[in-house]
Amino acid sequence: MKNAWALVGLFVFALTGNAAEKQLKIRLVSDPTTFDWNRAHTDVETYVLMNIMEGLVEFDSKMKVKPLLAESWTVSEDQKTYTFKLRKDVKWSDGKALTADDFVASWQRLLAPLTAAPYAYMLYDIDGAEAYNSKKLADFSQVGIKALSPTSLQIRLRRPVAYFIQMLTFWVTFPIRQDVIDKFGPSWSQPGKVVVLGPFLPAAYKPQSEIVLKRNPLYHGTKPDLDSVLMRIINEDSTALNLFKSGGLDFVRPVNFLELSDLKTSPQLHTAPYFRTCFLNVNTSKYPLNLPKARQALSMGVDRSKIGAVLHREMTSADSLMDDTLFPAGKGTVISFDGARGAKLLKEAVGDPKALPKLELVTFATDENALLSQFIQDQL
Template sequence: MSSIVSTTRSVPRYATMALVILSLVVLGSCGAFRDQGAGQQGGGGSPNVLRFNLQFEIPDLNSTTTTDGASFDVLNNVMEGLYRLDEDQQPQPAMAEGVEVSEDKLTYTFTLRDGIRWSNGDPVTSHDFRYAWLRAMDPETAGQYSFIISDYIRGDAEFSAGEGSAEDVAIKIPDDKTLRVTLTNPTPFFLGLTAFPTYLPQKQSFVERQGERYSQSEDALLYNGPYTLTELDPTSGATFVKNEDYWDKENVDVERVEGKIVKDVATAVNLYEAGELDATELSSEYVNEYEDSPALDPMVMFSTSYLEMNQSNPAFRNENIRKAIQIGFDREILADKVLNDGSVGAEGYVPPLMDSGGPGDRTFREATPEVLEGFDPERARDLYRRGVEEIGEEPTLTLLVADDSSERDVGMFLQSQFEENLGADVEVKVLPFDRLLEQTAAGDYDFYHLRWVADYNDPMSFLDLWTTNSSFNYTGFSNEEYDRLIASAKVETDPARRLQQLARAEEILIRDEAVVAPTFHPGLTELIRPSVEGLVFHPYGPVEFKYETIRDEPASQGQR
């Protein structure tokens, strides 16, 4: 299961279908930072301080319940799980010094490092992980991300549903340094999951002593990551200071990170130019301004935006019309001209750079055949005309899009393309994001545009949405071969066979059945002062401060 969102970093990046719409604080001027000083080196003149735009409020630092991107960014840098993602999105040993995996790929035995400690001096133990994971699944305390654990560990689904006990969950602690976990099915991306915030440890005695105060302030948390919090204001920001008790402190270079909350892009750009921010996200209107600047840092997310077509509608029950929609618009113009934010035209359903889920280090796109035809207006018009003849009438199609500026632009572009290239009659209806989710979940739509973001680095994060019984499949699509392939891939232990199964599933979804029409893979463009090196934005996870360094640089570098 993954995440449905309306934009990339413009809303919490990890919100689920039950998305909580948060009120966001806009800082309208640079005055909020007037006492912080200026200058053009990293940290506004302080050579070992990073000033980073968190962009949104920090509503929930309880790893059991949190779902939003800003809180994930904070927790990822002050806490640490068994594994941590490196600069290349690969899980590396963190609190665990290593793991032994059974031959059947079901049992993982983690050994914790010697000398790892909480910020109060207490040792981090295997009990802290078991307590946190069970708390994340307990119906009395669980949050929206309980599935990220309960879907994988044996006995967790029953416990999470209130039908089993904690003792039946296959998380065992032979001693303080050993955690033994048995999975329901082989899960090749499980080590990556242990870096996810819901898998972070919690110390039971501290949590219980804090009660409802837990995680509400910098003093109501214990830290075991690269940094600790010395200041926390959920509406204005947080101050991170290097954790001197962290096991890998020798490889944490930056001493202090000042996390500011500046939602307004123009304000953030002005603060960057004044030397009071070192890293902030850009919107499309600023990308051209910094086009030749070494500060511009675009990336493609592990995300796909696409058109979902309701097959209960006679028009979209027709395969020719669905295929016409797929190839009836120019994906490159949409990404490069309309969006202009680092997005790229869709290459398939599974995004580029995502691991193959099979052997070797190839990406899924490199390891599998092309499944998505290129833009072909003549063939698209011919397919559409044939489809209209087959259904016996000229349909009027309503396209639903979310109520934000980029989605409005996408909707208007697609409407124009379909009218020009297909001769189709398309109306665009803009809805608030929560209304869009409600209406589409009820099946009350013709077709709509949405974005899916991975929670882990594996094609299954995208492909298991479309099984017949998936709670996210609103299209009416049902294919026995597809269901069988996904079910087989979930238990397959041979990486090569698993890759073949996933590749064939995507072929059915896109090439054979044209269930959805991928539009683009969303991008994220950051403005990062060139003196800041190693600041990692994972394409499906939180930002990493651990790997960064700051070097001296002339004042003019990185400006317009």
């Protein structure tokens, strides 16, 4: 877990030339890879998709699940069958009513092999889902996803899954309109074509420049006090900060760590705990990282407790993928920093470490990642 730094300015309305418009201006660090929520897989898409779409449930301020598009749900005695009752007052942005078939269409598309959805595996606990995704099952009617009526959705799991209801807050499980996809094909999710359920709808997109969201007049929930949101696509942290200072952004995150010393006394700087775990994704198909002892040596060779100081941020070193605040750690072996032990394991795995090929570390081109990559290189 680390602290997130953000600069928040006064919301200045009427900066677009329209004196009556209330617009919030924020930053995206890059273009979204897609507006298709079945296929989306990066942090950037979060800002867009969570403002234009919704799912069956959502988290409240205390991280407890509460109903959203679902009015209620029941769970069978064996904890394997969930039946959701949908709200009847929810309409898509084109006026058509939400139905259980919209969820079935979305989850079938998410699992369809041709979709190649990065997060298809999230539905694997549903009966038959993995087999359908891996082409071992051709008949989707055999998968445990059923629309019992226009307002009733039933999900049958292959085993009890304690986290299943929490998983439904994720955007890949949000409903879709199959008729819109059939009409527009691959471009169905683009502004002007896509229909949505959230408080805003995408109005315009200029690659490498900006995304504009407009208020959805048919939104079922509390109407936003904003008319629009301008998402400016800015790769460089320093550029975003300068734009914030000049009034071109109302909110900027992250703040470049090199600027923090000058900003810590600013009343506009806000910090908050940020639940995020960063890790190295290791290619275990290549030598020597295909060897368990070599991977253990790699983990033991980096002193994670120093990373916070290197990046000038308040962080805690991670011993697991999930923070203890959310999921208390259970029993298990923690691989801690131990350079001597790591060197011994590496020698046991490969013999002479000097004969090893160079390891390549690939990361996004940011100041923070450059510093972190240099630290890891120096440690190893």
